[in-house]
Amino acid sequence: xxxxxxxxxxxxxxxxxxxxxxxxxxxxxxxxxxxxxxxxxxxxxxxxxxxxxxxxxxxxxxxxxxxxxxxxxxxxxxxxxxxxxxxxxxxxxxxxxxxxxxxxxxxxxxxxxxxx
Numbered sequence: 001x002x003x004x005x006x007x008x009x010x011x012x013x014x015x016x017x018x019x020x021x022x023x024x025x026x027x028x029x030x031x032x033x034x035x036x037x038x039x040x041x042x043x044x045x046x047x048x049x050x051x052x053x054x055x056x057x058x059x060x061x062x063x064x065x066x067x068x069x070x071x072x073x074x075x076x077x078x079x080x081x082x083x084x085x086x087x088x089x090x091x092x093x094x095x096x097x098x099x100x101x102x103x104x105x106x107x108x109x110x111x112x113x114x115x116x
Contacts, residue, residue: 038085042094045081046101048074053106 055071062068086094 034088038088041081042085042089042098043101045078045085046098046105048078048081049098049102050105052078053102 052071052074055067055074058064058067059071060067082094082098
């Protein structure tokens with residue numbers, strides 16, 4: 001009862017264009033296109049995570065300028081895109097998919113342990 005009253009109050013106070021409040025209220029994105037775009041953004045964030053992890057090897061202790069710049073730019077872009085995707089996707093789901101995507105793409109030949 002209290003939860004429903006608080007939810008109605010939040011719904012009355014929020015603006016229609018505020019995606020953050022929509023996410024907090026569990027309403028999700030406004031359109032299907034917006035939902036698909038957030039999944040694409042999450043996928044690109046995972047790819048950039050792999051780029052900066054591999055780029056660390058080429059920086060040679062951050063002594064080479066251009067590999068260092070590329071690594072830092074992909075690191076920042078990866079976290080910014082992850083944060084952008086989490087505005088409308090649930091945080092637990094977005095982070096889990098991001099981590100699993102990174103692990104799976106970095107180690108494609110590793111099979112899951114069959115002895116569990």
